[in-house]
Amino acid sequence: MSTTVTTGTEENVWNGGSHQPLGASYGKMMMWFFLVSDALTFSGFLAAYGFSRFKFIETWPIADEVFTHVPFTHGSYPMIYVALMTFILIMSSVTMVLAVDAGHKMQKNKVIWYMFLTVIGGAIFVGSQAWEWNTFIKGDKGALETKGGRILQFVKADTGERAALSDFAVAIPGERAEHQSKNGVWFYGEGSLPSYTVNEVVKGFKANSNILVRTETINEKGHKTLLSREESLAKLKSATQVVEGANLIHNEYGSRLFADFFFFITGFHGFHVLSGVIINLIIFFNVVLGTYERRGHYEMVEKVGLYWHFVDLVWVFVFTFFYLV
C-alpha cells in the first residue's frame, strides 16, 4: 500500500484543526519562546556585569584603553576592530533575511547562495572573536599587582603615553629562574614566569625618572589617576607580582572581574555564534539537497533565521555594554 504522502501540512503539530494559535506555526512559536528564555539568560549575565561595575564604578577599566588593537597593524585604534566585527555580523544577518525572503518565493539557488554567505560571515565573526581573546589574554604593556590586588600601570611622564614594562625594566642577574619539574619534585609544575620580576621593574623605575605610576581610580575627568614620582615610589612598595595579560585570576588592565565577565559573556555569545554557524550549515546542506523544495516550503530556513538574528541582537547589546558605555 502506498502510504508515503509528503505534504506541506504533515509537520504541523497543532492538532486543533486548521486554525493556528496567534497565527504562528508550532515550530516558529517554540523557537520564539526559546529565544525569549535565552534573552533572559543573557540579560542575567549583563545585569550581573552591571552589578559588578556599579560596585567598583570608580576603578573599572576603560574599554577604549583595553581593546585598541587591529589585526595586521600596530598602534592604537580603539573601537575600530569591534565596530568592523559588528558590521560583519549585521551583514550576515542581512544575507540570512534575504535567504528567508528567497525561500518564501521558492528560489532555491538564491537561498543556497545567501545561506552560504551567512555561514561565511558567521565564521569570520567567530575567528575575529578568537583573535580578540588571544590579544586580550596575551596582554599589552604589563603591570604590577599590589598586596590588595590592585593594578599599577606605568605612563611616560613627558608624552602621557602608556609605558610597557620592557621600556624601562632592568634585568638583574641571578633573579629566580622558572621551576622545571626535572629540577625538583616532578609533580610541582609551574606556569611560565612573567618576563620581569618585581625587583627588576622597581629598579628600572628608579633608574628612569620619566616613568610614573597610574592607579585604577578614575578621576572626575574620566581618566585614570596619575601619581607623582614620590607617590609612585611609595606605591611600588606594596607591589607583589608582575602581571602580563589577563586570565580569570589576574588582569593587567585593571579589575579582574572585568576579565571574568569578558570571557564569560563574549564566550557564551561566541558559543551561540558557533552553534548558529553549525545549524546554518546543516540547513544549507538540506537546501542544497532539495529537502525544502520537496516539502513545499522553506519555513525551516525562517526558523534558523530567527536564531541567527537573535545572535546578532545579543551582540548589539554586548557591544554597547562592553565596548561603548
Next chain:
Amino acid sequence: MAHAHKLEIFRGLWKFKNNTQKIWGVLAFLTFITAIEVILGIIKPESLTGTSVLGMKLLNWIFIILTLVKAYYIAWDFMHLRDEKSAFRRAIVWTPIFLVLYLTFILLTEADYIYNVYKDGFVTWNF
C-alpha cells in the same frame, strides 16, 4: 502560509516597493546608527560626558537608546515581528522587557549601595 510583509518603516515615513528593498533600507539605517555610536565612542564629546542624567553620563544614555533602536529594527524587520499578530508580538516583547527592567533596577541599586559601603564604611579594597 501567506507572506504579507508590511513594507514601511518609521511609521510610514519610508516606504519600500518590495521586501528585498526594505531589508537593504534597514541595513543602511542600522549601519548609520552603528557609525554614530562608534564616532561618539571615539570622540567622547566633553558636553556629553560631563552632563549626568539620572546618575549616568548623558553619552551612556545615548548609547543605550541607540542600542534599543537597533534592537527594535532587528526584531521588527529582520525577525519579522512587524508581520506577526500583535498579541504574539506583545507576549514575546513585553515579558523580557518587564523582567529585565526589574532585575536591572534591583541589581544596580544594590551595587550602588555596596559601592557606598566601600567608599564611606570601614571596608577597604586597597590596602
